[in-house]
Amino acid sequence: MYGKSGTAELRRVSNMIAPRDVKRVLPSSQSREALKNSQTTEDFTIGQENPRFYQGYQLSMSDLKKATSASKQAAGCLFTNFEDVRLTDEERVYLNAAATGDIGIIRMSLEESEDNKDFNVNCVDFMGRNALHLAVDSENTEVMEMLLDKLNFECIEEALLHAISKAHPKLVRLIIEHPNYQAGEDQIKRMDSKNAFFRTTEKSQFSPDITPLILSAHYNNHEMVQMFLSRNHTIDKPHPISCQCNDCQVRQDYDSLKRSRSRLNAYRALASPSYMALSSPDPIMTTFELRQEMMKLAEIEKEFKKEYLTLVEQCMNFACEMMDLCRGTQEVEAVISDFLEDGTNIRDPLGRLRLAIQFEEKKFVAHPNCQQYLTTIWYGSETAFLQSWSLIRKIGLSIAATPLLPLLCLIYIMFPTSNLARSMRCPAAKFATHVVSHFSFLILLAAATFRLEENYDEMMDQEMAGIGDANSVREWVAKSFRPSKSIITHVQIYIVLWVAGLLLADVKHIYFAGFRSYIANSYNILNFCILSMYIGSYTLRIIVDRWVRESDLYFNATMQINYLLKNNDSQLVHKLVRNWTKSGPFDKSYFITASRFQWKYDDPEIVSDVLFAVANVVSFARTTYLMPAFEALGPLQISFTRMLTDITRFMVLYLLVLLAFMVGLHNLYWYYGLHTVKKNDTCGNTTKNVPATELFEGKWNALHLLMEFSTPPAS
Structure with a gap:
C-alpha cells in the first residue's frame, strides 16, 4: 500500500470527494474482500479489464443475442446504472486526480495498481467516465501520456471519441499516435469490423457504429478528418435500403431501429462538407449522388425524413459554397464542364450543368456564377452585343429577320463556316429562329383550320x-x-x-x-x-x-x-x-x-x-x-401548376364525399328502380307506364315537390 502517511492522505481526499462522485458510500465495516465479491457477483464494475473484449467481434448472431439477454437479466435492468457503481477509496482518489491533473497521485496509483488486485485502473465514475476521459476534460497531456500506457483499448477509444467531440485536435493526435492505441487499432482491423454493429455496450456515450472518422465528420472538423484520412480510415457507404443480401437481412432481424440509426449516422458523415472536400476527387458529383440517395431514403424512411432532408439541404449548400469560391470564368468552367461519356478526353462545357438539371439541383443552377457563365454561352462571342440591347430593339430585329429566315437557313446549311453561320449557331439565335418557326407553324394550322369552301x-x-x-x-x-x-x-x-x-x-x-x-x-x-x-x-x-x-x-x-x-x-x-x-x-x-x-x-x-x-x-x-x-411569365406558370395540384387534391376529396352521398341515396331508392308506375300525360287523357325512378329525376323538381307538400293549405 501507500504507507501510513500516504494512506491517510488518500482517505482524507476520498472522504472529501465521495459524496460528490458516488451515490452510495460503502460503510467502514465492509471489507475490501466483500467489496470485491459484490463487484464480481453483480458485475457493476464497468472499467474492469476484460480479456474477451476483442473476442466480442467474432461472436455469431445467436451468441450475441444470448450474451446480450443474459447480461441484461443479470443486471436487472435494460441500461447500465452508473450511479450504482462501487469504487474503492483509492479508485475515487485516482479518478479525482485524473480530473484535476494531479500527476503525483496518478503516478502513485498506477505504480501501486500492479500489486493491489482490488485497484482497477480502468474504473469509471457514476457518469461512466474513466480516468483518460477525465484527463481529456482537463486537457492535461502529461496525465494522458501516463494513462495511455496502462489503460485498455476500450477506455482509450472512448477517450478518443470524447476528445473528438470536444474538438481537441492536439489531444486526438496524442492518442492516435500512442503505441497502445495503434496496436489495438491494428488488431481490430484484422477482425471483422462489421460485427461492431452487434456490440451492445451501454457504458459508452457513443453508438458502437460510430468510428473516430465518422464522429469527426459529424462535427465537420477539417483537421481531424484529414488526420484520420491520412491514416487510411474510410467510411463505408451503407447498402441500399432495398438490399436483400445476407448481411442486411441479419441486421434487420437483429435490430431494425439500430440499422436505421447506423445508416443515418453513416450518411451524416458522408454528407459532411469537410469529408467530401478531403476524400472525394469530385465533390460536386459526390454531392449530387448523395442528394439523390438521401431523397429516396427520406421518402422510404418517413421516421427520419426531417433528418435526411436536412442533410440534403446541407449538401446543396456545400455545392453552392464551392461555386462561391470560383473567382473567374475558367474556374466556373472547370466546375460545370465534364468529360463526354464516350470515353474521349473531350470536355462538354455544360456536362455537369445538364446533370444538375436532371437531378433538379435548382439552387446550384440558379447560382449567380453559374448563371453568368450560362449568359456568356447563350449570346456567344459573335452576338455578345445583343446582351446590352433593350427588349424593343431585340423584338424589332426579330420582326425584320422573320421574312429572311428561309434564306438565312439556306446560308447556314450551304456555308457553315461563314460569319453569319457562326452567329446563327449561338443559342440565342437558335432560340429566336425556333420561336419564329413555332409561331409560323401555328399560323399554318390556323389557315388550314378555317376552311369555308365546304358549305x-x-x-x-x-x-x-x-x-x-x-x-x-x-x-x-x-x-x-x-x-x-x-x-x-x-x-x-x-x-x-x-x-x-x-x-x-x-x-x-x-x-x-x-x-x-x-x-x-x-x-x-x-x-x-x-x-x-x-x-x-x-x-x-x-x-x-x-x-x-x-x-x-x-x-x-x-x-x-x-x-x-x-x-x-x-x-x-x-x-x-x-x-x-x-x-x-x-x-x-x-x-x-x-x-x-x-x-x-x-x-x-x-x-x-x-x-x-x-x-x-x-x-x-x-x-x-x-x-x-420570360421573367414575367415563368413564375406565373409555376404558380399555376401548383394551383392545379391543389385543385386536384380538392377534387379527390370532393369526389369521395359525392361517392358517399351516392351510396346513401342508392340505399334509399334502390327499390323504386325495379318497378314501373302509371303516369298521366300532359293532357290527362291517357296513361303510360314509366320507371318509378323518373319521379325522382331532377333536383329542382324534387325541391319543388318538397316545398309544395310542406306548405300548409290556405284557409
Missing part, C-alpha cells in the same frame, strides 16, 4: 334541280362533288413538310441524347403525341385522296361534268351528280360525295379531322413551354 346548302340543291346559269351550276357542283384537291390543300402540304421537320428533330434528339433523356421531359412526350396525331391524320387523308381519285376515274366524273358544263347542259349535270352521290356506304360513289351529312360517322376524313383538331389544340397549348424563358 353545303340543301336549298341550293333544290334550286339547281333544272335551272341556273353555268356559274351557279359550277358552284353547286363544287359543293356537291368532292374532288381530290379539296382533301389535301397547299397549306396542308406545308404542314406536312413542317411535321416531317419536327419528326426529324425529335429523331436527332433521341439519337444524340438517348431515349431516357427524351422521355424525361414532359414536353417531349407531348410533342410525340402531337406528331403521332398529325401523322395519323395525314395518313388517313392520303388514303382518302387515293380513293377519291379512283372513284373519279371509275365514273370519269370530272371529264363528263366539264364537257356538259361547256355545252351548258345543267340539267344533265345535276342528274349525273345526284345519281353518283346516291349510293351505299363505302362504295365507288360514296367517296365523291361532298356533303358530310351523307357520310358515315367513322368516315376516314372525319377521323382525320378529329385527329387534326386535337393535335391543333395541343400544339397551341404547347406554346407554354416558351413561358419560362
Whole structure:
C-alpha cells in the first residue's frame, strides 16, 4: 500500500470527494474482500479489464443475442446504472486526480495498481467516465501520456471519441499516435469490423457504429478528418435500403431501429462538407449522388425524413459554397464542364450543368456564377452585343429577320463556316429562329383550320334541280362533288413538310441524347403525341385522296361534268351528280360525295379531322413551354401548376364525399328502380307506364315537390 502517511492522505481526499462522485458510500465495516465479491457477483464494475473484449467481434448472431439477454437479466435492468457503481477509496482518489491533473497521485496509483488486485485502473465514475476521459476534460497531456500506457483499448477509444467531440485536435493526435492505441487499432482491423454493429455496450456515450472518422465528420472538423484520412480510415457507404443480401437481412432481424440509426449516422458523415472536400476527387458529383440517395431514403424512411432532408439541404449548400469560391470564368468552367461519356478526353462545357438539371439541383443552377457563365454561352462571342440591347430593339430585329429566315437557313446549311453561320449557331439565335418557326407553324394550322369552301346548302340543291346559269351550276357542283384537291390543300402540304421537320428533330434528339433523356421531359412526350396525331391524320387523308381519285376515274366524273358544263347542259349535270352521290356506304360513289351529312360517322376524313383538331389544340397549348424563358411569365406558370395540384387534391376529396352521398341515396331508392308506375300525360287523357325512378329525376323538381307538400293549405 501507500504507507501510513500516504494512506491517510488518500482517505482524507476520498472522504472529501465521495459524496460528490458516488451515490452510495460503502460503510467502514465492509471489507475490501466483500467489496470485491459484490463487484464480481453483480458485475457493476464497468472499467474492469476484460480479456474477451476483442473476442466480442467474432461472436455469431445467436451468441450475441444470448450474451446480450443474459447480461441484461443479470443486471436487472435494460441500461447500465452508473450511479450504482462501487469504487474503492483509492479508485475515487485516482479518478479525482485524473480530473484535476494531479500527476503525483496518478503516478502513485498506477505504480501501486500492479500489486493491489482490488485497484482497477480502468474504473469509471457514476457518469461512466474513466480516468483518460477525465484527463481529456482537463486537457492535461502529461496525465494522458501516463494513462495511455496502462489503460485498455476500450477506455482509450472512448477517450478518443470524447476528445473528438470536444474538438481537441492536439489531444486526438496524442492518442492516435500512442503505441497502445495503434496496436489495438491494428488488431481490430484484422477482425471483422462489421460485427461492431452487434456490440451492445451501454457504458459508452457513443453508438458502437460510430468510428473516430465518422464522429469527426459529424462535427465537420477539417483537421481531424484529414488526420484520420491520412491514416487510411474510410467510411463505408451503407447498402441500399432495398438490399436483400445476407448481411442486411441479419441486421434487420437483429435490430431494425439500430440499422436505421447506423445508416443515418453513416450518411451524416458522408454528407459532411469537410469529408467530401478531403476524400472525394469530385465533390460536386459526390454531392449530387448523395442528394439523390438521401431523397429516396427520406421518402422510404418517413421516421427520419426531417433528418435526411436536412442533410440534403446541407449538401446543396456545400455545392453552392464551392461555386462561391470560383473567382473567374475558367474556374466556373472547370466546375460545370465534364468529360463526354464516350470515353474521349473531350470536355462538354455544360456536362455537369445538364446533370444538375436532371437531378433538379435548382439552387446550384440558379447560382449567380453559374448563371453568368450560362449568359456568356447563350449570346456567344459573335452576338455578345445583343446582351446590352433593350427588349424593343431585340423584338424589332426579330420582326425584320422573320421574312429572311428561309434564306438565312439556306446560308447556314450551304456555308457553315461563314460569319453569319457562326452567329446563327449561338443559342440565342437558335432560340429566336425556333420561336419564329413555332409561331409560323401555328399560323399554318390556323389557315388550314378555317376552311369555308365546304358549305353545303340543301336549298341550293333544290334550286339547281333544272335551272341556273353555268356559274351557279359550277358552284353547286363544287359543293356537291368532292374532288381530290379539296382533301389535301397547299397549306396542308406545308404542314406536312413542317411535321416531317419536327419528326426529324425529335429523331436527332433521341439519337444524340438517348431515349431516357427524351422521355424525361414532359414536353417531349407531348410533342410525340402531337406528331403521332398529325401523322395519323395525314395518313388517313392520303388514303382518302387515293380513293377519291379512283372513284373519279371509275365514273370519269370530272371529264363528263366539264364537257356538259361547256355545252351548258345543267340539267344533265345535276342528274349525273345526284345519281353518283346516291349510293351505299363505302362504295365507288360514296367517296365523291361532298356533303358530310351523307357520310358515315367513322368516315376516314372525319377521323382525320378529329385527329387534326386535337393535335391543333395541343400544339397551341404547347406554346407554354416558351413561358419560362420570360421573367414575367415563368413564375406565373409555376404558380399555376401548383394551383392545379391543389385543385386536384380538392377534387379527390370532393369526389369521395359525392361517392358517399351516392351510396346513401342508392340505399334509399334502390327499390323504386325495379318497378314501373302509371303516369298521366300532359293532357290527362291517357296513361303510360314509366320507371318509378323518373319521379325522382331532377333536383329542382324534387325541391319543388318538397316545398309544395310542406306548405300548409290556405284557409
